[in-house]
Amino acid sequence: MRNVPVLIVGGGLAGLTSSLFLARQGVPSLLVDRHPGVSIHGKARGINQRTMEIYRAYGIADAVARAGAPFDEESGVAFCESLAGEWKWLVDADEPRAWPDLTAGEFCMADQNTVEPVLIEAARAAGAEHLRDTEMISFDVDADGVTATLHHRSTGDREQVRARYLVAADGNRSTIRSRLGIARTMERTFMHTANIVFRADLAPFVPRRALFWIIANPGGFSGGLVSAADPNRWQASVAYDPAVESAADFTEHRCTALVRAAVGAEIDVEIEGVGVWEQAVGVAEQYRRGRVFLVGDSAHVWPPAGALGANTGVQDAHNLAWKLAAVLGGRAGDDLLDTYDAERRPVAEALAPAIVAHQEARMGGGSDGGSGGAELDNRAAVLGASYAPCPEPGPAGRPCVGHRAPHLWLGAVAAHDLFVDEFVLLCDSPEWMEAARSAGVRAHRADHADGWAERYGSGAVLVRPDGYVAWCSTRAASAPDLAHDLADALDRALHPAPPTNR
Numbered sequence: 001m002r003n004v005p006v007l008i009v010g011g012g013l014a015g016l017t018s019s020l021f022l023a024r025q026g027v028p029s030l031l032v033d034r035h036p037g038v039s040i041h042g043k044a045r046g047i048n049q050r051t052m053e054i055y056r057a058y059g060i061a062d063a064v065a066r067a068g069a070p071f072d073e074e075s076g077v078a079f080c081e082s083l084a085g086e087w088k089w090l091v092d093a094d095e096p097r098a099w100p101d102l103t104a105g106e107f108c109m110a111d112q113n114t115v116e117p118v119l120i121e122a123a124r125a126a127g128a129e130h131l132r133d134t135e136m137i138s139f140d141v142d143a144d145g146v147t148a149t150l151h152h153r154s155t156g157d158r159e160q161v162r163a164r165y166l167v168a169a170d171g172n173r174s175t176i177r178s179r180l181g182i183a184r185t186m187e188r189t190f191m192h193t194a195n196i197v198f199r200a201d202l203a204p205f206v207p208r209r210a211l212f213w214i215i216a217n218p219g220g221f222s223g224g225l226v227s228a229a230d231p232n233r234w235q236a237s238v239a240y241d242p243a244v245e246s247a248a249d250f251t252e253h254r255c256t257a258l259v260r261a262a263v264g265a266e267i268d269v270e271i272e273g274v275g276v277w278e279q280a281v282g283v284a285e286q287y288r289r290g291r292v293f294l295v296g297d298s299a300h301v302w303p304p305a306g307a308l309g310a311n312t313g314v315q316d317a318h319n320l321a322w323k324l325a326a327v328l329g330g331r332a333g334d335d336l337l338d339t340y341d342a343e344r345r346p347v348a349e350a351l352a353p354a355i356v357a358h359q360e361a362r363m364g365g366g367s368d369g370g371s372g373g374a375e376l377d378n379r380a381a382v383l384g385a386s387y388a389p390c391p392e393p394g395p396a397g398r399p400c401v402g403h404r405a406p407h408l409w410l411g412a413v414a415a416h417d418l419f420v421d422e423f424v425l426l427c428d429s430p431e432w433m434e435a436a437r438s439a440g441v442r443a444h445r446a447d448h449a450d451g452w453a454e455r456y457g458s459g460a461v462l463v464r465p466d467g468y469v470a471w472c473s474t475r476a477a478s479a480p481d482l483a484h485d486l487a488d489a490l491d492r493a494l495h496p497a498p499p500t501n502r
């Protein structure tokens, strides 16, 4: 039987980033996905500033930005009866992609199917193992680990794998979640959608490229249209009722008619595929059950408005990976793993209703634009996830335990570029550097020219491998026992008190 420390089921963005983050922290893992390759369906496209900040630290932000280059000229949301008709701009000015005062990560549009290869390559280069065309068909959990049965679809062979931990990155319809009997709060399905991927030359009808078009005409088409990285590939989506029809009912003939109705012209169309997905909301009641952890859509789903689905999944993976690495490496106890649920689930529970309201604000009035609902505070949603109250919220950006470390340029490097695979002490004095050396903690000394005092105050800040503040000290550099204080703080970060909200 194959033995691995971590088995990851699901090779979407949550599974792939789990694989990458674990590999970079020295944890071998095996990822399986039932599909033979990357899907042609674009799905997640908006990669937010926080995710790009994390991708920078892992050295893949440039490759992801290159994958997004075809979408650089796109902006706004247009409404029309057909592409050939008149357009009304529902959203015209997009938010700036860079928030230089807050983060070095820049928002990027890049389709899931162009980002996945970047993650696959980086994870494999770091030593991760991936098996495609391989489905996990059953699993049993005991006190020491998980035994899973894999089905290699191309050969029909079955194989058993033994893992210390199982990461369930198996999407919205997670069978792992169902098998464990983990219910979801707020569960509701808004609509079922068929996504038609097609090739056509739409240049004559598209004088300006929108992020997406909402198209409604009485006779033929009511839904959305988005581009793809390939200039002649597009995706049209329409709602359907699963009680009366299925993906098989979207025949080539019907899809061609739908696309022509959306465009408003009898153009040549080549249908490449039809996929179905549901627009739903739901947050798992537990993110951890023993040896199993839910990440990404298996843990939470909500509508696409705000582009926070996959981004939140990446941040789940980021939060979990260093904890698994610390426990598997013998540096932390099992209680640290409980903090994954305690930290990440409340983030999703707060985001879910806010995103539903945001979707209603954007689309709620039906096809011609928003009514009702409430816009999302984008910067707070993207950068503001926090795991503890801030007892003394200081001037904007001051470090606070349980909050994302403030952005700061340290010469050519952003502070978050340093937070990859271990705790880092940011400090401003040689005494703290020496204390870090004695305590065995990696440290970086900021120069006052970096703006350290304005952003970080004085003293030292211990930052977790996921960029969150573990501890702040304002003790003077001349104070005794700095190394002892630091070692003690690190120990408390790795051996936390049991969470209270489980």
Ligand SMILES: Cc1cc2nc3c(=O)[nH]c(=O)nc-3n(C[C@H](O)[C@H](O)[C@H](O)COP(=O)(O)OP(=O)(O)OC[C@H]3O[C@@H](n4cnc5c(N)ncnc54)[C@H](O)[C@@H]3O)c2cc1C
Pocket: 009, 010, 011, 012, 013, 014, 015, 032, 033, 034, 035, 043, 044, 045, 046, 047, 112, 134, 135, 136, 137, 169, 170, 171, 172, 175, 277, 295, 296, 297, 298, 304, 306, 307, 308, 309, 310, 311, 312, 313
């Ligand atoms: C139209 C649309 C637009 C979106 N836009 C955005 C956006 O701009 N930004 C954003 O952040 N999010 C967006 N989202 C949401 C985003 O796509 C999802 O949140 C994200 O893709 C979920 O990733 P995941 O890895 O959790 O799950 P998935 O991508 O669903 O991956 C799950 C994987 O698990 C595999 N699997 C399942 N069961 C098994 C098994 N038993 N054995 C082996 N493999 C298995 C499946 O094959 C699948 O590949 C959008 C979604 C849609 C539908």
